[in-house]
Amino acid sequence: MGSRYADCDDAIEDWLAYGRYRARVMSHLRGQYGRAGLIRLREALLAMPERKLAQGVVVLNGECCAIGALAIHQHVQASGLSWDAAAIVVQAEIGTDYQDRLVSEDVGVQHGLDALAASEVAYVNDEECYYRTQEERWQDMVDWIDTLLAGGAGKLSTVGPL
Numbered sequence: 001m002g003s004r005y006a007d008c009d010d011a012i013e014d015w016l017a018y019g020r021y022r023a024r025v026m027s028h029l030r031g032q033y034g035r036a037g038l039i040r041l042r043e044a045l046l047a048m049p050e051r052k053l054a055q056g057v058v059v060l061n062g063e064c065c066a067i068g069a070l071a072i073h074q075h076v077q078a079s080g081l082s083w084d085a086a087a088i089v090v091q092a093e094i095g096t097d098y099q100d101r102l103v104s105e106d107v108g109v110q111h112g113l114d115a116l117a118a119s120e121v122a123y124v125n126d127e128e129c130y131y132r133t134q135e136e137r138w139q140d141m142v143d144w145i146d147t148l149l150a151g152g153a154g155k156l157s158t159v160g161p162l
Contacts, residue, residue: 028116029148037113041066041121042145044073045138049083052134053141055126058104059091063134066125066141067108067118074111 012018028034045051045066054063062084064072071094075086094107108118124144129137 025116025120028114029120030151033114034117035149037117038145038148040112041070042142042149044070045142045145047073047076047083048138051138053125053129053137054134055130055137058094058107059087061091062087064090065104066121067104067111067113070113071107071111 029038045053048069052063053069054060054065056065057063057068058065059068059072064087068087068090071090072083072086075081075089076083079086079089081089090107094103104122105115105118108121109115113121121141125137125141128144129140132140
Protein backbone atom coordinates (compact mmCIF):
# COMPACT_ATOMS: atom_id res chain seq x y z
CA MET A 1 0.00 0.00 0.00
CA GLY A 2 1.13 3.50 -0.69
CA SER A 3 1.13 6.62 1.36
CA ARG A 4 -2.08 8.33 2.46
CA TYR A 5 -0.12 11.58 2.09
CA ALA A 6 0.75 11.18 -1.58
CA ASP A 7 -1.46 14.12 -2.53
CA CYS A 8 0.35 16.67 -0.36
CA ASP A 9 3.14 18.93 -1.51
CA ASP A 10 6.26 18.53 0.61
CA ALA A 11 7.62 21.92 -0.48
CA ILE A 12 7.36 24.19 2.56
CA GLU A 13 6.82 27.77 1.45
CA ASP A 14 6.42 29.48 4.84
CA TRP A 15 8.93 28.06 7.29
CA LEU A 16 7.78 30.30 10.13
CA ALA A 17 4.17 29.14 9.79
CA TYR A 18 5.39 25.56 9.54
CA GLY A 19 7.50 25.98 12.68
CA ARG A 20 4.50 27.39 14.55
CA TYR A 21 2.39 24.46 13.39
CA ARG A 22 4.99 21.88 14.52
CA ALA A 23 5.29 23.64 17.90
CA ARG A 24 1.49 23.55 18.27
CA VAL A 25 1.42 19.82 17.46
CA MET A 26 4.16 18.98 19.95
CA SER A 27 2.65 21.21 22.64
CA HIS A 28 -0.70 19.54 22.14
CA LEU A 29 0.72 16.00 22.29
CA ARG A 30 2.51 16.85 25.54
CA GLY A 31 -0.64 18.40 27.04
CA GLN A 32 -3.20 16.59 29.19
CA TYR A 33 -5.60 15.67 26.38
CA GLY A 34 -2.86 14.69 23.94
CA ARG A 35 -1.10 12.55 26.56
CA ALA A 36 -4.36 10.77 27.41
CA GLY A 37 -4.83 9.88 23.75
CA LEU A 38 -1.23 8.68 23.45
CA ILE A 39 -1.66 6.48 26.53
CA ARG A 40 -4.77 4.86 25.01
CA LEU A 41 -2.93 4.40 21.72
CA ARG A 42 0.04 2.80 23.48
CA GLU A 43 -2.28 0.39 25.32
CA ALA A 44 -3.87 -0.57 22.00
CA LEU A 45 -0.48 -1.19 20.37
CA LEU A 46 0.66 -3.36 23.28
CA ALA A 47 -2.59 -5.35 23.11
CA MET A 48 -2.05 -6.34 19.48
CA PRO A 49 -1.67 -10.12 19.08
CA GLU A 50 0.83 -9.53 16.25
CA ARG A 51 3.05 -6.54 16.73
CA LYS A 52 2.86 -5.28 13.15
CA LEU A 53 1.52 -2.04 11.72
CA ALA A 54 0.42 -1.60 8.12
CA GLN A 55 1.04 1.47 6.04
CA GLY A 56 -1.56 3.25 3.92
CA VAL A 57 -4.64 1.57 5.40
CA VAL A 58 -6.66 1.89 8.58
CA VAL A 59 -7.85 -1.73 8.73
CA LEU A 60 -7.75 -4.12 5.79
CA ASN A 61 -7.78 -7.93 5.78
CA GLY A 62 -6.57 -8.18 9.36
CA GLU A 63 -3.81 -5.59 8.99
CA CYS A 64 -4.05 -2.16 10.57
CA CYS A 65 -2.22 1.09 11.15
CA ALA A 66 -1.77 2.60 14.63
CA ILE A 67 -5.17 4.32 14.52
CA GLY A 68 -6.77 1.11 13.27
CA ALA A 69 -5.23 -0.67 16.27
CA LEU A 70 -6.83 1.91 18.56
CA ALA A 71 -10.25 1.35 16.95
CA ILE A 72 -9.93 -2.44 17.10
CA HIS A 73 -8.75 -2.37 20.72
CA GLN A 74 -11.71 -0.25 21.77
CA HIS A 75 -14.09 -2.70 20.07
CA VAL A 76 -12.38 -5.59 21.86
CA GLN A 77 -12.78 -3.84 25.20
CA ALA A 78 -16.38 -2.80 24.61
CA SER A 79 -17.69 -6.03 23.11
CA GLY A 80 -15.40 -8.81 24.27
CA LEU A 81 -14.79 -9.84 20.65
CA SER A 82 -11.46 -11.35 19.67
CA TRP A 83 -8.97 -9.04 17.98
CA ASP A 84 -9.64 -10.63 14.57
CA ALA A 85 -13.42 -10.37 14.94
CA ALA A 86 -13.15 -6.75 16.07
CA ALA A 87 -10.91 -6.01 13.07
CA ILE A 88 -13.65 -7.28 10.74
CA VAL A 89 -16.21 -5.05 12.47
CA VAL A 90 -13.96 -1.98 12.23
CA GLN A 91 -13.16 -2.67 8.58
CA ALA A 92 -16.90 -2.93 7.81
CA GLU A 93 -17.58 0.35 9.64
CA ILE A 94 -14.84 2.24 7.81
CA GLY A 95 -15.64 1.10 4.30
CA THR A 96 -13.24 0.84 1.41
CA ASP A 97 -11.62 4.30 1.08
CA TYR A 98 -8.27 3.26 2.53
CA GLN A 99 -6.03 5.70 0.69
CA ASP A 100 -7.54 8.87 2.13
CA ARG A 101 -5.66 10.13 5.19
CA LEU A 102 -8.80 11.93 6.28
CA VAL A 103 -10.44 8.54 6.85
CA SER A 104 -7.64 7.74 9.30
CA GLU A 105 -8.08 11.06 11.06
CA ASP A 106 -11.85 10.55 11.26
CA VAL A 107 -11.41 7.08 12.76
CA GLY A 108 -8.92 8.51 15.27
CA VAL A 109 -11.40 11.20 16.30
CA GLN A 110 -14.20 8.64 16.62
CA HIS A 111 -12.00 6.65 18.99
CA GLY A 112 -10.82 9.35 21.35
CA LEU A 113 -8.06 11.28 19.59
CA ASP A 114 -8.57 14.81 18.39
CA ALA A 115 -7.92 15.75 14.76
CA LEU A 116 -4.46 17.19 15.43
CA ALA A 117 -3.24 14.09 17.27
CA ALA A 118 -4.89 11.72 14.79
CA SER A 119 -3.22 13.51 11.88
CA GLU A 120 0.18 13.32 13.54
CA VAL A 121 -0.21 9.63 14.43
CA ALA A 122 -1.24 8.78 10.86
CA TYR A 123 1.69 10.79 9.51
CA VAL A 124 4.23 9.12 11.76
CA ASN A 125 2.78 5.67 10.98
CA ASP A 126 2.88 6.19 7.21
CA GLU A 127 5.60 8.71 6.44
CA GLU A 128 8.13 8.69 9.27
CA CYS A 129 8.22 4.89 9.15
CA TYR A 130 7.88 4.62 5.35
CA TYR A 131 10.83 2.31 4.70
CA ARG A 132 10.33 0.20 7.80
CA THR A 133 8.97 -3.34 8.02
CA GLN A 134 5.62 -3.80 9.74
CA GLU A 135 7.37 -5.02 12.88
CA GLU A 136 9.82 -2.09 12.87
CA ARG A 137 6.95 0.32 12.28
CA TRP A 138 5.16 -1.06 15.37
CA GLN A 139 8.30 -0.65 17.48
CA ASP A 140 8.95 2.84 16.12
CA MET A 141 5.41 3.93 17.01
CA VAL A 142 5.71 2.58 20.57
CA ASP A 143 9.12 4.25 20.96
CA TRP A 144 7.74 7.55 19.56
CA ILE A 145 4.85 7.48 22.04
CA ASP A 146 7.17 6.58 24.94
CA THR A 147 9.47 9.49 24.05
CA LEU A 148 6.55 11.93 23.96
CA LEU A 149 5.15 10.62 27.25
CA ALA A 150 8.59 11.01 28.84
CA GLY A 151 8.68 14.66 27.72
CA GLY A 152 11.05 14.24 24.80
CA ALA A 153 10.86 15.72 21.33
CA GLY A 154 9.13 12.63 19.95
CA LYS A 155 10.39 13.07 16.45
CA LEU A 156 11.75 10.54 14.04
CA SER A 157 12.67 13.27 11.53
CA THR A 158 12.19 16.98 11.12
CA VAL A 159 9.21 17.13 8.78
CA GLY A 160 5.62 16.38 9.76
CA PRO A 161 2.28 16.83 8.02
CA LEU A 162 1.58 20.16 6.42
